[in-house]
Amino acid sequence: MDEVQSRKLHHIEVALDPRVDFEDNCSDLYREIQLVHRAFPGFELGDVDSSLEFLGYRLEAPLMITGMTGGHPSLTGINRALAELAEKKRVAIGVGSQRAIVTSGFREDVVASYRVVRDVARDVPVIGNIGLNTLNDVEYDTIVKLVEVLEADALAIHLNPAQEVIQPEGDTRFNHRLLEKVRELVKTLGKPVIVKEVGNGLSMETVKVFHDAGVRIYDVAGACGTNWALVEALRNQPGTPRYECGIMLAKWGIPTPLSVIETRFTATDSFIIASGGVWDGFKAAVNIVLGADMAGLAKPLLKKLLKEGLKQAETYLDTYVFELKTAMFLSGARTLRELREAPVILGGRVTGIMLQRGIDPATYLRQVRRGF
Numbered sequence: 001m002d003e004v005q006s007r008k009l010h011h012i013e014v015a016l017d018p019r020v021d022f023e024d025n026c027s028d029l030y031r032e033i034q035l036v037h038r039a040f041p042g043f044e045l046g047d048v049d050s051s052l053e054f055l056g057y058r059l060e061a062p063l064m065i066t067g068m069t070g071g072h073p074s075l076t077g078i079n080r081a082l083a084e085l086a087e088k089k090r091v092a093i094g095v096g097s098q099r100a101i102v103t104s105g106f107r108e109d110v111v112a113s114y115r116v117v118r119d120v121a122r123d124v125p126v127i128g129n130i131g132l133n134t135l136n137d138v139e140y141d142t143i144v145k146l147v148e149v150l151e152a153d154a155l156a157i158h159l160n161p162a163q164e165v166i167q168p169e170g171d172t173r174f175n176h177r178l179l180e181k182v183r184e185l186v187k188t189l190g191k192p193v194i195v196k197e198v199g200n201g202l203s204m205e206t207v208k209v210f211h212d213a214g215v216r217i218y219d220v221a222g223a224c225g226t227n228w229a230l231v232e233a234l235r236n237q238p239g240t241p242r243y244e245c246g247i248m249l250a251k252w253g254i255p256t257p258l259s260v261i262e263t264r265f266t267a268t269d270s271f272i273i274a275s276g277g278v279w280d281g282f283k284a285a286v287n288i289v290l291g292a293d294m295a296g297l298a299k300p301l302l303k304k305l306l307k308e309g310l311k312q313a314e315t316y317l318d319t320y321v322f323e324l325k326t327a328m329f330l331s332g333a334r335t336l337r338e339l340r341e342a343p344v345i346l347g348g349r350v351t352g353i354m355l356q357r358g359i360d361p362a363t364y365l366r367q368v369r370r371g372f
């Protein structure tokens with residue numbers, strides 16, 4: 001087992017530890033974002049349609065199981081189970097970083113641990129995954145091959161500088177010249193490129209540079225769910241600079257709903273996935289009203305699967321979609337388009353932050369509702 005493979009296994013173990021979540025999953029912030037209750041929706045719960053089109057597939061719900069794993073034969077079973085869930089519930093699915101395929105020299109069993117996702121999830125979008133910093137070392141043709149071996153419908157490029165700083169074997173080469181590589185991939189890959197964070201959120205400054213490079217799909221992965229700086233901190237010895245600094249990053253980042261606002265404000269024409277602690281259907285609804293097109297989730301599904309089994313993981317997804325449909329019903333939204341138009345009340349903390357970031361809340365909400 002090489003170093004990349006064994007790190008993937010260790011990550012799963014540490015990531016499931018509740019100590020590595022952002023405090024309270026931003027419940028204080030979500031309390032400041034209220035959908036308005038509609039006592040007379042004007043239709044029946046059964047009329048609610050949460051389906052949408054994404055990357056050429058019709059999905060039952062605006063949801064993606066975002067990239068987590070792959071890279072070691074013992075992870076094939078996890079990816080197979082996640083893919084079964086995605087296919088059955090008709091939601092999108094991503095794989096974890098495909099770097100292990102490169103470091104293993106495209107070894108068959110390593111490729112198979114990712115490829116199983118496409119083999120099982122035939123009728124939903126499957127998303128490849130690579131770190132932006134990995135583009136420093138990997139040839140363009142190799143990236144094309146990573147997409148091909150997965151028959152991926154899109155490639156997610158993840159930005160994880162906070163994680164890399166704290167990771168004992170971290171790679172912090174997030175140089176400006178990488179933007180040229182992204183621009184090249186957008187132009188010639190033949191599949192859409194998604195830019196995603198891993199849990200510290202995308203700001204308008206970050207989105208702006210990738211939007212200029214041609215990227216039109218973003219997964220905000222905001223600071224409300226899994227905190228990768230904390231995951232990496234726990235992989236260091238207490239008292240060492242990386243451990244102590246990692247603990248200091250417990251609250252670092254842009255909370256998910258604010259990151260959705262910053263991303264939509266900057267990339268008005270793009271498809272936006274709200275993830276990072278979006279662990280129930282009500283939070284998904286709130287983020288869609290704020291400007292997201294879809295929700296994404298990672299850790300809680302993996303945790304259900306590993307601790308309680310496939311059936312409970314399926315029930316979790318059923319509950320999630322039921323919550324989302326309930327939020328739509330009680331907001332008077334029959335479709336996701338109507339959900340986007342639903343009224344929302346923002347508390348002073350949220351509007352204050354928006355104003356400081358140069359976003360006028362009333363104008364923003366009007367534009368989000370009507371389209372920019």
Ligand SMILES: Cc1cc2nc3c(=O)[nH]c(=O)nc-3n(C[C@H](O)[C@H](O)[C@H](O)COP(=O)(O)O)c2cc1C
Nearest residue numbers: 066068096097158198221225226276277297298299
């Ligand atoms: C065990 C685990 C492994 C992950 N590995 C990757 C990865 O390889 N590439 C990536 O882009 N994101 C990775 N992520 C990040 C998720 O895709 C997601 O952005 C992040 O966990 C926030 O979502 P959550 O709060 O629902 O967990 C991983 C998450 C988990 C829990």
